[in-house]
Amino acid sequence: MANFRFNGIGIRAIAACVPAEISHNEDALKNLVPAEEIEKTITAIGIREKRIAPHNVCASDLCLAAAEKLFADNPEISRETIDVLLFMSQTGDFKIPATAPILQQRLGLPKNCAAMDLSLGCSGYVYALSAAFAYANLPTVRRVLLLDGETFSKIVNPRDRVNAPLYGDAGTATLIEKSETFGATCFVLKTDGSGEASVKIPAGACRLPASAETLAEKTDSEGNIRSGCEVFMNGMDVFNFAIRSVPAVMKETAEFAGFLPNEADGIIFHQANKMMTDFLAARMRIPSEKILYSLHKYGNTSSASIPLTISECGKNLAVRERIFICGFGAGLSWGAATLSLSATKISEPVTFEE
């Protein structure tokens, strides 16, 4: 059972970076839905605008800027003390090498630093954070730097009306270390690979390599256009999955941690879309003021959405002792955690500068 409890490990600091270019859904939806439905769609998904990276800027670049912001705001943290660097993304720089070693060099981290990539969809931050905690829990590890960033703008077709209005780009940095002030952190992680087709880029990797055939744009039965190398999402199946799985994993995590979601100081769901999070909140009877949002500004940034939301509005919480986070998405993969952000230095998102 993937239920993990840590004591005396926590998030020391968190920072984020978003691209400067704003994509307004009012424009993005113009050629996708009838004019009278644009406002309705924006209200339902809760995403009015999001940020889009320039063609030459990758998730790693946004994460690098977030990490530089974190180091700048926490000058007492020496880069020499980062023993593990994790890069969580599905939009890395290259197939080979992994992106984490490139970031180790660009950040000026020591060669005694273990660096590797992790790959998951919208559940990724909760998973990667659990891995970071497990490393930080080892006696010889001083600090773990977790970089989580995505640039879905590079893998979503602008004429796919399911995905195009949702996804934005962002990079984040989370610093994990030991300290008694952090108290207990609980993770509950789940997997169901029978739903692997629900969110998928079918082509472009080893199972079905990129070819003229898989790179060609095709129109599906719903009128959405995409190639085999771009993201497909079955909205109804994912919605059904989230409604079934999220309340259950939140309940299990609550029992494990010893407090209920509505006793939390703040709850951060993966910023899928407003319709989804509203329904989840209603189902679990969580007062809406406890739920933190950044999707109206940044959209769904896949696994970066939870740390981005903490960066954007974590400081607004008067008390940050009992925080719930919950991620869910491609795989299918989902998980929740309870943690304290009381001792966390939260930096607000910076805008990427070339």
Place this chain on the structure above:
Amino acid sequence: MSQKFIEIFSALLTQTPAETLSEETKFKELPEWNSLLALSLMTLVEDECNVLLKGDDIRKAETLRDLFDAVERNR
């Protein structure tokens, strides 16, 4: 098929008068039907009937009668 289900369904719609709906209505042909409305339908049926429709239930259904049958099947 219960009138109640038609009432539930009509609550989703803003441009289609409730009295024009029947069990023979091909709901995907309604001008306001779209994939977002399908998600609203799932949440509404879950709230009102305590049944969670699967994506396939909605994909395979053509008429409101088919949808109603899917709800009953999932009970």
